[in-house]
Amino acid sequence: MSVIRNILNSRSSSKGGNFFDSLHKLLGFRPKNISVYERAFTHRSLNVKDKEGNAINYERLEFLGDAMLGSVIASHLYMEVPDGDEGYLTKMRSKIVSRKHLNELGKDMNLIRFVKSNIPNDQFGVNIHGNIFEALVGAIYLDRGYKYCNKFIYYRVIEPYVDIETLEGRVISYKSLLIEWCQKKKKEFNYQVYEDTGNDELKHFAVKLWIDKKVIAKARATSKKKAEEKASKRAYYALQNKID
Amino acid sequence: MSVIRNILNSRSSSKGGNFFDSLHKLLGFRPKNISVYERAFTHRSLNVKDKEGNAINYERLEFLGDAMLGSVIASHLYMEVPDGDEGYLTKMRSKIVSRKHLNELGKDMNLIRFVKSNIPNDQFGVNIHGNIFEALVGAIYLDRGYKYCNKFIYYRVIEPYVDIETLEGRVISYKSLLIEWCQKKKKEFNYQVYEDTGNDELKHFAVKLWIDKKVIAKARATSKKKAEEKASKRAYYALQNKID
Numbered sequence: 001m002s003v004i005r006n007i008l009n010s011r012s013s014s015k016g017g018n019f020f021d022s023l024h025k026l027l028g029f030r031p032k033n034i035s036v037y038e039r040a041f042t043h044r045s046l047n048v049k050d051k052e053g054n055a056i057n058y059e060r061l062e063f064l065g066d067a068m069l070g071s072v073i074a075s076h077l078y079m080e081v082p083d084g085d086e087g088y089l090t091k092m093r094s095k096i097v098s099r100k101h102l103n104e105l106g107k108d109m110n111l112i113r114f115v116k117s118n119i120p121n122d123q124f125g126v127n128i129h130g131n132i133f134e135a136l137v138g139a140i141y142l143d144r145g146y147k148y149c150n151k152f153i154y155y156r157v158i159e160p161y162v163d164i165e166t167l168e169g170r171v172i173s174y175k176s177l178l179i180e181w182c183q184k185k186k187k188e189f190n191y192q193v194y195e196d197t198g199n200d201e202l203k204h205f206a207v208k209l210w211i212d213k214k215v216i217a218k219a220r221a222t223s224k225k226k227a228e229e230k231a232s233k234r235a236y237y238a239l240q241n242k243i244d
Numbered sequence: 245m246s247v248i249r250n251i252l253n254s255r256s257s258s259k260g261g262n263f264f265d266s267l268h269k270l271l272g273f274r275p276k277n278i279s280v281y282e283r284a285f286t287h288r289s290l291n292v293k294d295k296e297g298n299a300i301n302y303e304r305l306e307f308l309g310d311a312m313l314g315s316v317i318a319s320h321l322y323m324e325v326p327d328g329d330e331g332y333l334t335k336m337r338s339k340i341v342s343r344k345h346l347n348e349l350g351k352d353m354n355l356i357r358f359v360k361s362n363i364p365n366d367q368f369g370v371n372i373h374g375n376i377f378e379a380l381v382g383a384i385y386l387d388r389g390y391k392y393c394n395k396f397i398y399y400r401v402i403e404p405y406v407d408i409e410t411l412e413g414r415v416i417s418y419k420s421l422l423i424e425w426c427q428k429k430k431k432e433f434n435y436q437v438y439e440d441t442g443n444d445e446l447k448h449f450a451v452k453l454w455i456d457k458k459v460i461a462k463a464r465a466t467s468k469k470k471a472e473e474k475a476s477k478r479a480y481y482a483l484q485n486k487i488d
Contacts, residue, residue, distance in 0.1 A: 052326070052327070053327075054326050055329070059329060059330045060322060060328070060330055060333065062330060063318060063330045063333045063334060064318055064319065064322045066318075067314050067315040067318030067337075068315050068318075070311050070314055070315060071311040071312050071314065071390075073311075074307060074308055074310075074312075075308065075311070078304060078307070078308045078382075082298050083297075083298045084304075085299070085303060085304065086306060086307045089304065093311075138322075141319070146390045146391075146394075147390075150390075
């Protein structure tokens, strides 16, 4: 069986070419049913239909992905915040899956590079990024089930983007907290930023945070601002006993 | 390992007594972590707290169960209605998980018999049935994961309650369709209803639908009206070529 699967996979890979490889990198696992991902990136303007005359585009997958995101995030919040009541959990989930947040995610992953459509890229609405992100989640569910969907959301949404304290508004910016502390304590600090392409498809920025000539924390992210914030957060927790 | 698990299970079973057995019947599978189900039936009026001071009642589980229901129903609709667009799917899901519908479900399962509270049963709001149903779904997810949650929702919600045609308003009542047809074709018909406790915890009604002295369909449900409707639907599909 696995031999047959490998042959089939290598075929679809050579057929789909770069799409398969890019997808593989993006997902962090081997996609099985390429056609559901193709659908996730097909814009309605192409006007594709299946044999039964049903439209093939990403809109139905958006519905599915939105539901999967909702349940994975709900489960995560339930576990992570044992003292949050129903109202709190509902509010936090809305923040995480807000249109703004999902657009940011889709943009960071540069999902738009995969979209096939009949209209120019700059004529998509602002929500295209979040919409395709949702459709991609729906496609993962159809291709590999809830478990993979859960993992993907964890590594691509929760781990890099969901910080309960920031969402609650308790901490607006770790960077400002850290700078304030350094100034108060008369410590020298420096955010050393450099571009780091690494093995990723996307451009990444890496930051070393120096305090008094020692590297206190390092971080990588898809923007300079995010990498600085991530490094500051790490430093904040590393120095927690010293900061008050 | 399974020996140890059996010993543990039989212990919790003898400890939880009837609750474990009733739950086992209701769920259709062996619950592992009884405490999450106990939580699903604990009303806030009991004012129970854990060691950390966090409230123990079903309200957080409601949030979790609502999210799981949403994604399972979304996935079902996606598969079942390939020609439904995003708007259609969203509307259908809202109907299925409407407060009214969930209250009906919780009531049919008589979930209120498990509730522990400090207030009399008749002082709960009307939504208690749906709320506990959601909490139960949340508890199943915590106890056995998405797969069991999916199965439970399929057998307890989708299979007995979700009929796309009725939801769409295309068919209001299969019983009236069938009676109309019998009258037009001058056929004798009779709904033979009898109480049938079977192996279930809940009282069930069974119906045989006779047309011209032949049993055309049988059905069981928690009310006479539902059993008649179910039998009519089955007869409707059995006779489909003859009914126009």
